[in-house]
Amino acid sequence: xxxxxxxxxxxxxxxxxxxxxxxxxxxxxxxxxxxxxxxxxxxxxxxxxxxxxxxxxxxxxxxxxxxxxxxxxxxxxxxxxxxxxxxxxxxxxxxxxxxxxxxxxxxxxxx
Amino acid sequence: xxxxxxxxxxxxxxxxxxxxxxxxxxxxxxxxxxxxxxxxxxxxxxxxxxxxxxxxxxxxxxxxxxxxxxxxxxxxxxxxxxxxxxxxxxxxxxxxxxxxxxxxxxxxxxxxxx
Numbered sequence: 001x002x003x004x005x006x007x008x009x010x011x012x013x014x015x016x017x018x019x020x021x022x023x024x025x026x027x028x029x030x031x032x033x034x035x036x037x038x039x040x041x042x043x044x045x046x047x048x049x050x051x052x053x054x055x056x057x058x059x060x061x062x063x064x065x066x067x068x069x070x071x072x073x074x075x076x077x078x079x080x081x082x083x084x085x086x087x088x089x090x091x092x093x094x095x096x097x098x099x100x101x102x103x104x105x106x107x108x109x110x111x
Numbered sequence: 112x113x114x115x116x117x118x119x120x121x122x123x124x125x126x127x128x129x130x131x132x133x134x135x136x137x138x139x140x141x142x143x144x145x146x147x148x149x150x151x152x153x154x155x156x157x158x159x160x161x162x163x164x165x166x167x168x169x170x171x172x173x174x175x176x177x178x179x180x181x182x183x184x185x186x187x188x189x190x191x192x193x194x195x196x197x198x199x200x201x202x203x204x205x206x207x208x209x210x211x212x213x214x215x216x217x218x219x220x221x222x223x224x225x
Binding site: 044045 | 156
């Protein structure tokens with residue numbers, strides 16, 4: 001158990017819909033990272049938050065947004081979903097040492 | 112700027128033979144380097160980490176990696192493959208600060224042949 005909790009584990013939805021993925025980092029970790037893993041692109045960095053503030057942005061679409069709340073949990077919002085958004089979405093947290101701890105991911109299926 | 116390249120998308124070895132998964136990186140400063148493993152339907156697990164200490168890093172499950180600055184490489188090795196090693200392996204580069212961006216390689220799928 002990495003200590004990082006992601007919910008839900010599986011999500012099935014239709015095109016055009018909006019979903020929210022949730023991540024609770026390990027206790028004490030201030031950094032939260034979101035990644036998307038798809039078969040063709042590999043693991044892609046989406047966005048990083050550090051203590052509530054956006055710190056780095058990767059290949060995140062404008063239809064996607066994220067935030068980190070005062071209790072340090074984070075949410076990734078995906079809207080106007082397309083078939084190509086189907087993927088495994090990982091959250092990771094990191095503490096002072098930089099060591100990453102990953103959640104088990106949310107498998108999103110857009111039908 | 113940082114980047115990481117995993118040179119092989121798939122590697123197949125026979126059980127009991129050595130494993131070599133190749134990773135090259137690019138970084139404008141001394142990086143932190145990691146190898147992660149992902150078993151099917153599981154989250155990522157840290158195998159080992161290099162952070163400017165010993166250049167030969169020993170990890171879990173018999174894996175190790177050697178940091179070679181002159182070759183900008185951080186290849187992952189294991190003397191003898193086991194069936195349970197079949198998984199996807201990711202090489203990762205990061206800066207030394209805790210809020211630095213982390214770059215993942217595209218992954219290498221390791222197949223173990225009986």
